[in-house]
Amino acid sequence: MKAIILFGHGARDIRWREPFDRLAALWRSQHPDTPVELAFLEMMQPSLEEAVSALSIVGASQIIVVPVFFGQGGHLRNDFPALLAACQEKYPEIILSATNAVGDDLAVLQAIVDFGGRALRFF
């Protein structure tokens, strides 16, 4: 069974995670057969490894990690591959893979431009 992890940066303020919770809820409503977990790089739980563990327990055999980041800097180029490799070593029976950051996706960028366009008309 495939599963997905939406991987974010994390922050001290618990309210920071609200859009991530909404993302997970949207995913669950639209992909009810594909379990989803959130995971955070720092300052928030669960960690990537905890999310992989949770999905392993529910029977995931393949997990796709989607970095919910705009840019790809040190966190995604250095920290994230190391975390992913450590998870793969700990869970060798699970096929772990990762996409590019969502900020690489033209449709995501277009949605942001559209949001700005609506703001332009509103203000």
Place this chain on the structure above:
Amino acid sequence: MKAIILFGHGARDIRWREPFDRLAALWRSQHPDTPVELAFLEMMQPSLEEAVSALSIVGASQIIVVPVFFGQGGHLRNDFPALLAACQEKYPEIILSATNAVGDDLAVLQAIVDFGGRALRFF
């Protein structure tokens, strides 16, 4: 004349800004009459004040700042309003306003879910 600032966090790695440059290019191609500038909270230039200054020079009388952040934590709840207020004080002739973070927008979140859905079929 209205103008827009796309306001991001910033990072040490210059490649982090690539999606922001793409965002600005998309904006320019779709809203050629509304100048756009990027601005960053930290570690990248220009600052919010520098972007306001640049738009002031080209004749902006109203600037809408769009925080290109997912979550709203300390940066957006504390640092950003203080920066915006300082800019407003320095440029009293410009009407400055700000939208919510783009991570509040359902269409942006849906685009991320769609991206994950395509990854699910690909992997």
